[in-house]
Amino acid sequence: MSDAHYSYDYLLPPAWKQAIQTLPLAFCLELEEFRVRVDLPLQIVARGISLYLHPSGQFKSEIPVSYKVSEQDIRYVLQIATQSSLYAVEEELRRGFLTVKGGHRIGVAGRVVLDQRGAVENMKDIRFLNIRIARSVPNVALSIKPFLFDPVRLRPLSTLIISPPGCGKTTMLRDLARQWSNGTMHPKIKHLNVSLVDERSELAGSYLGVPQLDVGTHTDVLDGCPKAEGLMMMIRSMAPDVIVTDEIGRAQDRDALLEAVHSGVTVLATVHGSGMSDLAKRPVMQDLMQQRVFQRYLLLSRRRGPCTLEGIWDEHGRNLRKVSEEIPC
Amino acid sequence: MKLFGSICLFLACTGYGLIRARYYRERPRQLQQLRLALQGLETEIEYAQTPLPVAFVRIASRINGPVAGLCAFVGSELAESSRAVDEIFKTAFTKFDQQLYLTKEDREVICLLAATLGISDRKDQLKHLKLASSNLHQLEQRAAEDRTRLEKMWNYLGPLLGALIVVLLY
Numbered sequence: 001m002s003d004a005h006y007s008y009d010y011l012l013p014p015a016w017k018q019a020i021q022t023l024p025l026a027f028c029l030e031l032e033e034f035r036v037r038v039d040l041p042l043q044i045v046a047r048g049i050s051l052y053l054h055p056s057g058q059f060k061s062e063i064p065v066s067y068k069v070s071e072q073d074i075r076y077v078l079q080i081a082t083q084s085s086l087y088a089v090e091e092e093l094r095r096g097f098l099t100v101k102g103g104h105r106i107g108v109a110g111r112v113v114l115d116q117r118g119a120v121e122n123m124k125d126i127r128f129l130n131i132r133i134a135r136s137v138p139n140v141a142l143s144i145k146p147f148l149f150d151p152v153r154l155r156p157l158s159t160l161i162i163s164p165p166g167c168g169k170t171t172m173l174r175d176l177a178r179q180w181s182n183g184t185m186h187p188k189i190k191h192l193n194v195s196l197v198d199e200r201s202e203l204a205g206s207y208l209g210v211p212q213l214d215v216g217t218h219t220d221v222l223d224g225c226p227k228a229e230g231l232m233m234m235i236r237s238m239a240p241d242v243i244v245t246d247e248i249g250r251a252q253d254r255d256a257l258l259e260a261v262h263s264g265v266t267v268l269a270t271v272h273g274s275g276m277s278d279l280a281k282r283p284v285m286q287d288l289m290q291q292r293v294f295q296r297y298l299l300l301s302r303r304r305g306p307c308t309l310e311g312i313w314d315e316h317g318r319n320l321r322k323v324s325e326e327i328p329c
Numbered sequence: 330m331k332l333f334g335s336i337c338l339f340l341a342c343t344g345y346g347l348i349r350a351r352y353y354r355e356r357p358r359q360l361q362q363l364r365l366a367l368q369g370l371e372t373e374i375e376y377a378q379t380p381l382p383v384a385f386v387r388i389a390s391r392i393n394g395p396v397a398g399l400c401a402f403v404g405s406e407l408a409e410s411s412r413a414v415d416e417i418f419k420t421a422f423t424k425f426d427q428q429l430y431l432t433k434e435d436r437e438v439i440c441l442l443a444a445t446l447g448i449s450d451r452k453d454q455l456k457h458l459k460l461a462s463s464n465l466h467q468l469e470q471r472a473a474e475d476r477t478r479l480e481k482m483w484n485y486l487g488p489l490l491g492a493l494i495v496v497l498l499y
Contacts, residue, residue: 075448076411079413079447079448080411082380082447083380083381083382083407083408084380084381084382084407084413084414084446084447084448085379085380085381085384085447086447086448086449086450087374087378087447087449087450087451087453087454088374088378088379090378090450090451122450124449124450
């Protein structure tokens with residue numbers, strides 16, 4: 001089980017670890033999440049298929065009646081994930097998730113404690129976990145490379161990746177950041193300094209500040225910082241060529257992105273959405289589109305697995321490649 | 330032969346007295362070291378939010394004696410194994426049993442604390458640590474009183490007892 005594909009197995013109680021070993025390797029390679037709910041069966045998800053742990057120690061598609069996740073199981077996972085130090089992750093618990101070694105993320109839910117102002121102070125009695133397996137997929141952005149730089153000035157183009165949740169936006173963004181950073185995007189463009197503002201520790205999967213996923217050799221990561229503030233900090237302090245951030249959408253993000261573009265920095269970002277028309281309805285995104293902040297828009301879906309490319313548009317709204325194509329993922 | 334036996338007896342009694350005296354001398358010192366360790370842990374949790382494995386290793390480098398060894402062992406076990414904190418402490422007490430001059434009551438305070446370590450928020454952790462610290466402080470005061478009363482007594486009592494038995498035998 002030392003294989004990198006099982007880099008999450010240290011989080012699991014021994015019984016689950018054994019059960020995972022009985023699964024076919026191909027399934028394990030595409031494992032997306034473990035859904036852990038106290039007094040309910042353990043559910044694992046891969047390729048959109050859910051399997052449940054049975055008392056026999058095997059995963060099956062039927063929901064079992066007898067095998068249930070116990071409080072001890074949850075305590076075990078949390079103990080390992082927090083190194084027996086729940087107090088050290090208070091800030092993360094307030095945000096609802098922990099990032100652990102290997103870059104995996106554990107979403108948590110339980111009883112929330114509010115402070116006097118009504119803001120979330122802490123989370124107690126954690127009863128629900130969603131262990132999301134992080135995996136960088138190198139070269140997922142291979143076939144779209146030619147669209148993402150200016151062939152005359154040999155500069156990267158600001159790109160916005162649009163997709164509904166779970167379609168591989170972050171995976172695609174991470175690969176783009178890695179390729180620009182390593183200088184593998186185009187033979188004539190050498191490596192660029194990439195600054196990554198990772199508010200939710202999802203892009204680089206940082207653990208104690210160290211990126212656990214490959215984000216490139218010339219990448220600086222600002223972990224856990226609010227996007228708008230982080231973008232300004234990185235532009236001022238790290239002099240990036242490319243600045244990367246995830247899930248934009250608030251007015252502050254727009255202002256920071258405009259600032260970045262006006263300072264001559266290329267921006268790579270993602271946003272939740274199901275298409276260009278959907279995007280144009282949102283005031284913040286409308287502003288960004290009108291100001292031509294992004295020169296390329298990529299739309300992803302899950303139609304043929306995660307990272308299915310549905311189209312690429314330029315800043316004038318012209319579709320550069322209508323035919324959808326599955327990118328090896 | 331009789332003389333040899335008497336010398337052996339005298340030395341054994343003296344040795345026993347010295348061991349008892351050492352116990353009364355070392356216990357307050359080790360209790361103080363434990364209290365210092367807990368204070369260190371309080372600082373690590375309150376200001377740096379350091380995870381327990383790293384915190385214990387850091388504390389071990391700041392104190393001396395067998396308590397430092399105990400902390401280093403707990404720190405490395407926490408980092409490597411998936412066992413609960415109180416279980417690790419129990420193993421550590423067994424491992425360092427020969428070097429620790431602590432009573433069952435002293436160990437109980439630490440084991441009670443270990444059962445709560447790392448499983449709650451900062452505020453709660455600090456409350457538990459303060460409580461354990463004050464308990465240790467009381468034990469330490471009592472141990473210091475015992476030391477003034479009993480350390481010297483055992484230092485003299487051993488050889489005296491040996492001499493008395495030898496005299497009686499003759």
